[in-house]
Amino acid sequence: MEKLYQEIILDHYRTPHHFGLRDPFDAEVHHVNPTCGDEVTLRVRLEPADDNDDPIVTDISYEAMGCSISQASTSVLTDLAIGRPLSEVLATLGEFTTMVTSRGTIEGDEDVLGDGIAFAGVSKYPARVKCALLGWMAFKDAAVQSVEASAAP
Amino acid sequence: MTDQLTASAVGAQADVIGPTAGDVPEHPVLSAAELTAAQDVPVSGAALSPADIDRIRADFPILERTVRDGKPLVYLDSGATAQRPVPVIDAEQEYVTGHNAAVHRGAHQLAEEATDFFESARQRIAAFIGAGNPDEVIFTKNATESLNLVAYSFGNATFSDQPAAQRFKLGPGDEIVVTEMEHHANLIPWQELCRRTGATLRWFKVTEDFRLDLSEIDELINARTRVVAFTHQSNVLGTINPVEILVAAAQKVGALTVLDACQSVPHMPVDVSALGVDFAAFSGHKMFGPSGVGVLYGRYDLLAAMPPFLTGGSMIEQVFIDHATFAAPPARFEAGVPMTSQAVGLGAAVDYLGDVGMKAVAAHEASLTGYALQQLSANPGLRIIGPAGTVDRGGAVSFVVDGVHAHDVGQILDDAGVQVRVGHHCAWPLHRRFGIAATVRASFALYNTPAEVDALVAAVADSQRFFGVG
Numbered sequence: 103m104e105k106l107y108q109e110i111i112l113d114h115y116r117t118p119h120h121f122g123l124r125d126p127f128d129a130e131v132h133h134v135n136p137t138c139g140d141e142v143t144l145r146v147r148l149e150p151a152d153d154n155d156d157p158i159v160t161d162i163s164y165e166a167m168g169c170s171i172s173q174a175s176t177s178v179l180t181d182l183a184i185g186r187p188l189s190e191v192l193a194t195l196g197e198f199t200t201m202v203t204s205r206g207t208i209e210g211d212e213d214v215l216g217d218g219i220a221f222a223g224v225s226k227y228p229a230r231v232k233c234a235l236l237g238w239m240a241f242k243d244a245a246v247q248s249v250e251a252s253a254a255p
Numbered sequence: 256m257t258d259q260l261t262a263s264a265v266g267a268q269a270d271v272i273g274p275t276a277g278d279v280p281e282h283p284v285l286s287a288a289e290l291t292a293a294q295d296v297p298v299s300g301a302a303l304s305p306a307d308i309d310r311i312r313a314d315f316p317i318l319e320r321t322v323r324d325g326k327p328l329v330y331l332d333s334g335a336t337a338q339r340p341v342p343v344i345d346a347e348q349e350y351v352t353g354h355n356a357a358v359h360r361g362a363h364q365l366a367e368e369a370t371d372f373f374e375s376a377r378q379r380i381a382a383f384i385g386a387g388n389p390d391e392v393i394f395t396k397n398a399t400e401s402l403n404l405v406a407y408s409f410g411n412a413t414f415s416d417q418p419a420a421q422r423f424k425l426g427p428g429d430e431i432v433v434t435e436m437e438h439h440a441n442l443i444p445w446q447e448l449c450r451r452t453g454a455t456l457r458w459f460k461v462t463e464d465f466r467l468d469l470s471e472i473d474e475l476i477n478a479r480t481r482v483v484a485f486t487h488q489s490n491v492l493g494t495i496n497p498v499e500i501l502v503a504a505a506q507k508v509g510a511l512t513v514l515d516a517c518q519s520v521p522h523m524p525v526d527v528s529a530l531g532v533d534f535a536a537f538s539g540h541k542m543f544g545p546s547g548v549g550v551l552y553g554r555y556d557l558l559a560a561m562p563p564f565l566t567g568g569s570m571i572e573q574v575f576i577d578h579a580t581f582a583a584p585p586a587r588f589e590a591g592v593p594m595t596s597q598a599v600g601l602g603a604a605v606d607y608l609g610d611v612g613m614k615a616v617a618a619h620e621a622s623l624t625g626y627a628l629q630q631l632s633a634n635p636g637l638r639i640i641g642p643a644g645t646v647d648r649g650g651a652v653s654f655v656v657d658g659v660h661a662h663d664v665g666q667i668l669d670d671a672g673v674q675v676r677v678g679h680h681c682a683w684p685l686h687r688r689f690g691i692a693a694t695v696r697a698s699f700a701l702y703n704t705p706a707e708v709d710a711l712v713a714a715v716a717d718s719q720r721f722f723g724v725g
Contacts, residue, residue, distance in 0.1 A: 103670045112723075136665065139693050168662075169660035169693075171664050230666070233662060
């Protein structure tokens with residue numbers, strides 16, 4: 103059990119980072135896990151970079167109701183994403199998704215995932231994968247909407 | 256008496272199963288009188304002793320396995336799906352290895368035997384639930400399909416020009432009444448039927464003490480009411496609803512009653528004729544039978560007037576290139592080749608339950624439920640979502656643990672080998688009613704023991720320690 107519920111996860115669960123909904127934001131999404139009823143409302147704020155067209159994720163704010171895994175993974179996501187270029191965050195998201203859906207076959211790269219590596223144990227429990235991905239998928243959705251909104255004339 | 260019944264179950268288990276082509280089915284087609292007699296034989300109501308339960312457990316091979324690194328399996332999720340005893344597994348195997356053919360088709364010997372197996376199962380299931388006529392038992396793939404069958408048939412009646420179907424027509428001004436404690440399977444088909452026909456959906460609320468709020472029954476069930484669909488026993492709360500009151504109110508205004516009996520038929524004596532309901536639905540896999548088979552009971556005169564749901568082979572009377580007429584029930588509602596071995600297995604499951612006696616099953620589960628409620632209530636950080644006592648209450652025990660999400664409780668329980676369900680249990684509106692996202696649910700069956708309740712209680716306390724709230 104300690105492999106699944108690492109101390110990092112329990113810490114983020116008890117004290118989630120960047121919790122609450124804030125302005126300004128470019129897109130807000132509401133995602134649910136239909137199997138358990140867990141919910142997250144998440145906002146993303148992107149700002150143009152000075153020297154290229156890869157925007158910076160300047161804020162992720164959220165309200166969520168859910169289990170320790172879903173709450174902690176959303177909190178970890180905000181730590182990993184805020185202040186970084188969107189392309190890097192999406193690469194991290196890809197790595198995180200690959201790890202947690204691997205049924206324990208892919209350990210994950212700590213250099214890429216940071217605290218996200220603590221969720222490696224989730225991959226052995228297929229029923230919990232959706233919990234770990236709830237906030238991340240909400241972010242992906244909101245980021246896409248933000249980019250589309252900024253591209254619109 | 257209980258010794259006798261378990262001996263018979265063990266006897267069935269010991270039978271060598273092999274190719275037995277040419278054998279007559281184990282359960283020949285019975286007359287109505289024999290069916291009535293058969294139903295009366297086993298029930299004694301005598302309490303099952305721990306030794307009886309040990310012998311019953313031995314009939315369920317899966318209960319011997321371990322999970323999560325060698326922990327004994329503590330299976331407390333029978334409300335989701337129950338495990339199967341050897342006689343059920345053997346009955347399916349006997350049918351498949353010795354008698355398999357497409358039923359009601361062909362004139363060869365195997366087809367005759369297969370049809371006898373299938374129809375014998377229908378007769379025994381009809382007797383088990385007190386249906387007056389085996390033709391009132393329709394095989395479906397599960398209770399969800401049974402409930403959809405009724406809802407879609409009423410929807411089809413709305414667009415039918417058949418005189419007999421007119422009584423089921425629905426439209427604006429008509430009302431369908433459900434309850435706030437329904438499983439989605441007895442809610443969404445009615446939501447959708449209302450959407451298609453313009454009828455209005457209404458519902459009974461649930462009180463703070465987890466019972467149906469009947470205070471507005473005369474307003475809710477009124478001259479506009481056409482259907483009253485409700486669960487016999489809540490799959491979350493365990494609450495057993497007052498069928499007689501709801502049926503009387505529906506009958507007074509000429510509304511049809513649809514009973515979700517998924518959580519009652521496996522756990523207590525249910526006599527659909529005595530209850531007076533027009534329809535009842537239940538699933539095989541929740542009552543020691545196979546998955547892939549469910550039952551719709553319907554009053555014959557209603558079934559005979561209802562339009563079909565699924566159409567195609569086997570459900571016809573005559574077919575022309577541009578139209579068709581339909582067979583009498585139950586065939587009208589059993590299009591295509593049915594789930595034959597599953598129906599045979601369900602027949603064996605009702606034999607098994609009948610041999611134990613449903614009063615004895617109910618008494619054993621009530622005793623487990625009472626013990627679980629008592630032990631869990633002693634935990635101050637835990638709140639039972641359901642009636643506190645065993646009166647008008649079945650063996651689904653749902654709860655929330657302060658400070659620990661149901662998924663996390665379930666994970667710690669799973670690590671201890673205790674298999675429960677977590678989430679909203681397909682009753683999301685009920686969870687919303689109580690302002691909770693998810694509950695932990697332990698649900699009991701005949702094979703569970705007080706020691707398993709102890710394992711549950713201990714694992715819940717472990718989860719509180721693990722998350723630092725205990």
